[in-house]
Amino acid sequence: MNKYKIAVLKGDGIGPEIVNEAIKVLNKTAEKFGFEVDYDEALLGGCAIDATGVPLPEETIAKCKAADSVLLGAVGGPKWDNQPGNNRPEAGLLGIRGALGLFANLRPAVIFEPLKNASPLKAEIIGDSMDIMIVRELTGGIYFGKRGKFEEDGVPAAYDTEKYSVTEIERIGRVAFDMAMKRNKKLTSVDKANVLDSSRLWRETIIRLSKEYPEVELSHMYVDNCAMQLVRNPKQFDVIVTSNIFGDILSDEASMISGSIGMLASASLSSGKSGLYEPIHGSAPDIAGQGIANPLATILSVAMMLRYSLDEPKAAEAIEKAVSEALKTVRTPDIYTEGTKKVSTSEMGDIVVSLL
Incomplete structure (x- = not known):
């Protein structure tokens, strides 16, 4: 049985909420396709500034380098706007990209059939x-x-x-x-x-x-x-x-x-197999903690991780199909349309898990 070590950087704002749902989906996928995942959490961005004084602690770099891949939520927020440029949360994001040699960013722009009218x-x-x-x-x-x-x-x-x-x-x-x-x-x-x-x-x-x-x-x-x-x-x-x-x-x-920035995943790759996977949207501090953030971009980032870093293409495809199926009947508030059911962040994660 293959076993993968994932460094988890939940970050700021809605980051912890959406990453929790992505982990839920990854755990179910691992169970279905017969591999194991170990998680190692670390700090990046504003939460790291609060805890250590810097947006990218050395411990975070070490954990990311030791992992097979990295899953990131989002960083930043008005709380840290007065930090000097080299100590803002975004500096931590640039720093981890440099530290891991992540020179290639893949950003797919895909319209899921159920969201066609949202464009x-x-x-x-x-x-x-x-x-x-x-x-x-x-x-x-x-x-x-x-x-x-x-x-x-x-x-x-x-x-x-x-x-x-x-x-x-x-x-x-x-x-x-x-x-x-x-x-x-x-x-x-x-x-x-x-x-x-x-x-x-x-x-x-x-x-x-x-x-x-x-x-x-x-x-x-x-x-x-x-x-x-x-x-x-x-x-x-x-x-x-x-x-x-x-x-x-x-x-x-x-x-x-494609209809919503809340739907789009991304992969940042190095010359090797490891990579950093994150949604392209920001930390949305205005809705943090309300349970209304869209976790699908982060869940789809996990699918990209499975495809590009972990060599589990069938698992990646299963997640993408589950997301597409979920969108036929349920939506988070950012993509809600009449005739569908409005669900919370955690409910959306649960539904994707059930469709797996």
Whole structure:
């Protein structure tokens, strides 16, 4: 029997609530498919600041490195807004990505059939379905570049640097091309090569790399045009690969096309099998503790974990099918529609478990 060790970072706000439901589903899946899971909890984000003074304690890094995979809830909240930039909860998130070498972020934007009417786009634009995989570079670019504040002619100013090396671009490019090979062999590389030198290097590198993947149809698109095309004709996309900041923005846009940001999972991968799995929504401190948060994005993140890190694809598929089935009759308040039953966070978790 396979046995997996999962580091659990519940985080802040609704994080503990949604992670508890995901663990409930993972336990049931393990029982059904014949494997075992051990959990090791650690602190990240605002809760870590409260307990230790820093958003990413060394103990958390050690536990995550020792695990087969990491499950994260969400971090942040207004309580910690007055922390200096390098000690905010979000700094802990950036730090754990760097510490684990998580350079590739996979963000699927999928419309489940029962939620088709929840999309803000017209049915004729969406068509029968939407299934886009955004591959976002995660440890380079402007979020990790040199930054600072200074005075210019007596006026406060600041700068942030967008920088990429060929090595970083090739690394994320291979993940995207490999993903395209497993899907519809179609890849769109998004940049701003008409303005930025870093984007020109990005495009040159992706073009050169494409020669290793002759079966993949490669196209290029400026980020502003891509943002427009996602709402004009999302069906044209299959796999999108892009930089850290562009991927951050485009993946949130794609999430809303799918009907609710509360439905979308993500995977952050290293060069090995381990990864960090989390919903793409935030900590929603305004609804924390009310039992109304949507746990499905976190549950679907567990499905991604089973597929990409734990080599349990049948278990992953079972969770996805259970979620789709649950949505036919029950909804949390964020996705509620007339004719369905409104349920709490824990009730939704229980229903997914029962459908497994």
